[in-house]
Amino acid sequence: MRKISIAMVADNNYAPLVSVVIASVCFNTKSNCIFYIINSNITNERKKKIENLKNTFKNFEVEF
Numbered sequence: 001m002r003k004i005s006i007a008m009v010a011d012n013n014y015a016p017l018v019s020v021v022i023a024s025v026c027f028n029t030k031s032n033c034i035f036y037i038i039n040s041n042i043t044n045e046r047k048k049k050i051e052n053l054k055n056t057f058k059n060f061e062v063e064f
Helices: 015-027 044-055
Strands: 003-011 032-040 060-063
Touching: 003 015, 015 032, 015 044, 015 060, 044 060
Parallel strands: 003 032, 032 060
Antiparallel strands: none
């Protein structure tokens, strides 16, 4: 299966929108996705919330 690499830049204020993008992409593709998040001060709590999307979507990885 094809892998799609996606890079995003966000800070702590935009972290919730990163979750929305990941959910939307994963919902609309069967391909495996790798999200590279270039971050500026995203808290560990918000990172954990993003990573918790794996409970819903199995077709992605995320690297901060």
